[in-house]
Structures are given as C-alpha cells and as structure tokens.
Amino acid sequence: MNDSSARLFVIAAPSGAGKTTLVKALVTRSPELRFSISYTTRKKRSNEADGVDYLFVSVDEFARLRAQGDLLESAEVFDNHYGTSRKQVEQHLQDGHHVILEIDWQGAAQAREAKPECVTIFVLPPSRDELEHRLRSRRTDSEEVIQRRLRDALSDMSHWSEFDYAIINDDLERAVADLEAILAGQGDSCATASAAVRDAVLQILP
Numbered sequence: 001m002n003d004s005s006a007r008l009f010v011i012a013a014p015s016g017a018g019k020t021t022l023v024k025a026l027v028t029r030s031p032e033l034r035f036s037i038s039y040t041t042r043k044k045r046s047n048e049a050d051g052v053d054y055l056f057v058s059v060d061e062f063a064r065l066r067a068q069g070d071l072l073e074s075a076e077v078f079d080n081h082y083g084t085s086r087k088q089v090e091q092h093l094q095d096g097h098h099v100i101l102e103i104d105w106q107g108a109a110q111a112r113e114a115k116p117e118c119v120t121i122f123v124l125p126p127s128r129d130e131l132e133h134r135l136r137s138r139r140t141d142s143e144e145v146i147q148r149r150l151r152d153a154l155s156d157m158s159h160w161s162e163f164d165y166a167i168i169n170d171d172l173e174r175a176v177a178d179l180e181a182i183l184a185g186q187g188d189s190c191a192t193a194s195a196a197v198r199d200a201v202l203q204i205l206p
Helices: 019-029 059-067 086-094 105-114 128-137 143-157 172-183 195-202
Strands: 008-012 071-077 080-085 099-103 119-124 165-168
Touching: 008 019, 008 105, 008 172, 019 099, 019 172, 059 071, 059 080, 071 086, 071 105, 080 086, 080 099, 080 105, 086 099, 099 105, 105 119, 119 172, 128 143, 165 172, 165 195
Parallel strands: 008 099, 008 119, 119 165
Antiparallel strands: 071 080
C-alpha cells in the first residue's frame, strides 16, 4: 500500500449495534489497517486498557487538546467527551495505512467536514428488540441508563442516510465481509443510495 492509496474510513453506530466487535474483527483480519484510538473522559472499565481501547484523559486535558486544535473531531456522549487525535490519523495515513475511526454520528459529521475524502459507514442493529437485548446483556448499566441509551440509539439511527454506506449487523461474519468489501472499493450493495439498503433500514426504524 502506498501513501496515495491510504484512506480514512469512519464507522459510526448507535450504542449496542456492535460496531466495536466489528472493528476489532476487521483489524484482526487486516493487519495493514490502523485503528485510531480515541481520547475519552469517561472512567476506564475493568476490561479496558489505557492506550489500547481508549486514551483516558481528564476533562481539563480534553479541553486543552480541543482548544489547541489537536482533535480531528469531538463529541459529548452520555455526559462524557470523546475525540480523535488529528496527529495520530495523519501519521497513519502518511505511513500509507488505511485508518479506521470508530465514533458516533456527531463525530462523523465533523470528520466528514475536516476530511471530505473520507469514507463513512453506519452500522445498525437488525431490530429494536435485538438492540435492547444487546444493551441489557452487558449487565453494566441501570434500567434508567438502558432506557436512555435506547432513546438515544433510535435518535442516532435517524442519521444513517448521511453516510456513504450502511451495514445491518445481524450476522457478524456477513457484516465483517461487507466492511471488507467497502474497504476494497466493492461495497455497492451496502451503499445508502441503494433502494435495497433503504428498504432494509426502514424495516428497522420505528
């Protein structure tokens, strides 16, 4: 892969759609890819490692990074701040690697503005019931938080048509294959302009 072929792929999804699992599977299969590790102000979970899952920083440090223009995009999600290191993304691209950016729709809009050439992908759950099942199966949130995540997820999904591609994550293997096709420039069947994709998505949205 040479520098001119390196591209930024922005993947967004509502909470519970499974984008983290998808991205991890994709990066494992394609070692030439680089995953952009986001900054966050939220507390580290017991199964997470600093510098691997996220770059955990204080609210003041996050504010400093944003004020200095060090963030390609940033967003507030569930009262926590998330942001992408501009330097990290640029370095990976200069080294000739595709970069995978896993963020929410707000951050994707900012990334699209900063990098108009980026490729944007939205991941959806197969149904509202399955989304709720996935959120509950985590067993990490209170009922109040789960209901809030569900409301926010439905709102997030209304932005799917702003993306270049949409993937319905009803089967992990198929969803990863769809991602690989998009990265290879062969993802026409997942294009949001496709009537088939639009019909499938409208079966999910309330």
